Amino acid sequence: MGTSKDLPEKFFSFLPDGQAFRSDCYRGRFAPSPTGPLHLGNLRTALVSWLRARFNKGEWLLRIDDLDTPRNRQGAIESIERDLLWLGLDWDGPLIMQSQRREIYRSVLSSLKLQNKIYPCRCTRKDLAESVRANKDCFIYPGTCRDLKLPWCINDGRFPSLRLKVARRFANSCGDVVLRRSDGFIAYHLATVVDELCLGISEVVRGEDLAHVMDGHLAVIEALGGKPLIFRHVPLLYNKDGTKLSKRDGSRGLQSCQSLGMKAPNVIGLLASSLNIVPKGSVLSAAELLSHLTEHATFWKRAFCD
Ligand code: GLU
Numbered sequence: 001m002g003t004s005k006d007l008p009e010k011f012f013s014f015l016p017d018g019q020a021f022r023s024d025c026y027r028g029r030f031a032p033s034p035t036g037p038l039h040l041g042n043l044r045t046a047l048v049s050w051l052r053a054r055f056n057k058g059e060w061l062l063r064i065d066d067l068d069t070p071r072n073r074q075g076a077i078e079s080i081e082r083d084l085l086w087l088g089l090d091w092d093g094p095l096i097m098q099s100q101r102r103e104i105y106r107s108v109l110s111s112l113k114l115q116n117k118i119y120p121c122r123c124t125r126k127d128l129a130e131s132v133r134a135n136k137d138c139f140i141y142p143g144t145c146r147d148l149k150l151p152w153c154i155n156d157g158r159f160p161s162l163r164l165k166v167a168r169r170f171a172n173s174c175g176d177v178v179l180r181r182s183d184g185f186i187a188y189h190l191a192t193v194v195d196e197l198c199l200g201i202s203e204v205v206r207g208e209d210l211a212h213v214m215d216g217h218l219a220v221i222e223a224l225g226g227k228p229l230i231f232r233h234v235p236l237l238y239n240k241d242g243t244k245l246s247k248r249d250g251s252r253g254l255q256s257c258q259s260l261g262m263k264a265p266n267v268i269g270l271l272a273s274s275l276n277i278v279p280k281g282s283v284l285s286a287a288e289l290l291s292h293l294t295e296h297a298t299f300w301k302r303a304f305c306d
Pocket of ligand 1: 031033
């Protein structure tokens with residue numbers, strides 16, 4: 001970790017490869033983890049997120065959340081790019097890879113440490129599982145290690161996890177979230193929030209399965225002195241048996257649609273009609289769907305759970 005107490009220079013305007021984006025415009029992003037091909041639920045979220053950005057005459061970035069390297073799958077990034085482009089969902093600027101931004105996350109962590117905003121936590125999985133039970137399956141870390149002043153170094157071959165001392169108002173909604181995991185990996189909460197702020201994202205559109213991380217993200221944004229963002233959630237798609245679609249389980253994606261002879265406008269029609277934003281059986285390209293959009297609240301209400 002570095003030693004600066006301040007956030008990295010130009011923290012709030014850091015953009016990859018000196019790429020200039022328009023300032024002061026709507027900027028959204030789609031941020032898949034490369035754990036397998038996108039399934040129809042992911043593609044539906046990507047479609048809504050793209051529509052929001054294009055409707056607002058803004059920019060849409062594609063970020064690959066590839067920090068959790070053991071979960072990454074070979075070929076997944078190429079398949080994500082191919083599928084989005086096949087559907088007509090184009091992104092702005094270069095692909096943003098979290099794995100190339102580790103130095104930024106580390107320096108943010110270092111600055112939070114110097115500001116006494118994080119602490120080492122040595123709770124075991126068993127300790128945590130017990131507090132999940134006590135909280136009726138909703139995990140909120142009870143702050144066990146917050147005031148213990150535990151060592152920061154590796155002990156018994158393990159790092160401590162590093163937790164954020166969240167502001168009091170987040171104590172009952174998310175608790176002290178993990179910013180670096182005990183295996184040494186930068187945690188999702190930190191990398192995501194740093195990127196939203198660095199990349200100037202104005203609105204995050206993601207699946208409903210991530211609605212529960214919103215408070216944690218707001219707590220991290222506050223700790224970093226960033227401006228809160230708007231978070232919106234698209235309902236999930238389920239398998240016929242009621243289970244969630246999953247990339248890792250190879251849930252139905254574009255390949256299965258393509259093997260049935262479907263073309264991009266059939267898939268866009270299917271995804272949009274599954275949200276009731278166009279009639280069933282509609283066949284239209286992403287650009288045509290965009291040109292039909294209006295400010296009409298009903299449309300966006302149908303696309304989001306909140
Ligand atoms: N990378 C995460 C995922 O694929 C999503 C991150 C996000 O949209 O915040 O589930």
